[in-house]
Amino acid sequence: MKKFLICLITSVILLTFVCPVQAAEKENTHTEIKGLTFDHSMELTYAEQFSVDYYKDGYALITIAEEGQFLVVPEGKEAPEDLDKKIAVIQKPVENIYLVATSAMNLFCALDALDHISLSGTDADGWYIEEAKKALENGSISFAGKYSAPDYELILDKKCSLAVESTMIYHTPEVKEKLEQFGIPVLVEHSSYESHPLGRTEWLKLYAVLLDKEKEAEQLFQQQAEKLEKIQDSQNTGKTVAFFYINSVGAANVRKSNDYVAKMIDLAGGEYIFRDLGEKDNALSTMNMQMEEFYASAKDADYIIYNSTIDGELTDISQLLAKSSLLGDFKAVKDGNVWCTEQNLFQETLELGTMIEDIHTMLTSEDETLDSLTFMHKLK
Structure with missing residues (x-):
């Protein structure tokens, strides 16, 4: 009986002190970045494959599951000197994007941000999105080769600041490595791994971080979420x-x-x-x-x-x-x-x-x- 009471008291003590610590650790899941002050995290409804943490002075950290992290640096500012080398830097303004992930094009169009894309991994005849098709036909967007055979010369000539790839790039990892050697961050789009359909749509919010269009993204996303809410009843x-x-x-x-x-x-x-x-x-x-x-x-x-x-x-x-x-x-x-x-x-x-x-x-x-x-x- 004495042993039982000792075990019971010990368990209560452990629950009192350990559980709050575990809860706190669960709540405090953002990445600590030396030189930056954490502000808040993006609220997501369905997406599970990415997260966004915001820091003071306009910095944001994008984390993509099993892919990596990207620090989005405001225009006119620099990344912290001691930034972890595993974190890629995306410098604003994000322009002359090489867009290979076809699922992302519609999201850029919805945010009225087609002018941020200069290069496409799909030619005009492969697009069913009218804005993208016209942009390739009139030359405002250039075909820069598919994911496995990019036109590096054209990409460098256009001063590409970001490559948005689909997971197909994993079949040709040397292409990703080459782009990164040229100083071009490569963001691999993981929306196809989302378990909920609207999790895919919610990637709109990730691209909005690059474009300073978070409010527009939230409104567009809510329109789709409301359609689902009506049906769920x-x-x-x-x-x-x-x-x-x-x-x-x-x-x-x-x-x-x-x-x-x-x-x-x-x-x-x-x-x-x-x-x-x-x-x-x-x-x-x-x-x-x-x-x-x-x-x-x-x-x-x-x-x-x-x-x-x-x-x-x-x-x-x-x-x-x-x-x-x-x-x-x-x-x-x-x-x-x-x-x-x-x-x-x-x-x-x-x-x-x-x-x-x-x-x-x-x-x-x-x-x-x-x-x-x-x-x-x-x-x-």
Whole structure:
């Protein structure tokens, strides 16, 4: 009994003194930078792959999960002398950006900051964002080579101050190293790793830090968040949805169950037809299924959404059936519940709340004449 009382008292003492320390450590998660005074951290609703800490006098520290940290230095000021060498410096004004991550272009356009981009990793014919396409056509933005083969001479000639890359750059790490050797900080965009669709949209706030447009970013983000909030109050429809395209060898390319498209369907009040598909295979968000397997798993889906990103948009069901006659036996085809995405969908990162709204409307609308939404259209 005496031993029990001693253990109990010891536990109480430990809980009294240790737990507050742990709580304090959890709250105080910002990076201490010698010479700078911490002010506050950015509030994020869904994004988990980045954080932003603000310091006095206009400094900001961007931290990207598994990627690194970037100190954003105000115009006319310098980075602290003893700054950790692992922290890259981005000096304002941030101009002549080499933008390779296509998902970021829409966010720059939304912030009215296209003039900060001088170089693109995608040529005019690869853009479905009209502003970006026109900028490449009129020469205000130059094509500087894709991620694996940049035009270093052009990049240096344009006095590039920042390269915004997608995670594809990890396939060619020598390119990242080369850009950094030239003194160009390389920010690798990780929005594709966000578990929530609006986490991707919230990367708008990260780019706003570079452009001094945090208020505009917050307003734009809230518009999308409000669309989701309205839908979340509605009941789940119980209707199943298949999202796919047929590739060049006749297989169905589908999204894995933990992909953000599957999550959008769930948030819209539907059920993605594949509930436990390839979640642990690898980091890729899609996988191929032979048509026989796809047929067995998805033929009873209430709705079909055909992904037009790779082989172009469809206008009628006959075009879908030309890709595979097996699709004619699908419940959604027989019921006329077949939709196709617009090709700009995956470049419109800002509008993911609108896409969720579109799917919700598709699942709940009783208007038989409804044949077109913002990012989808019904096949005739």
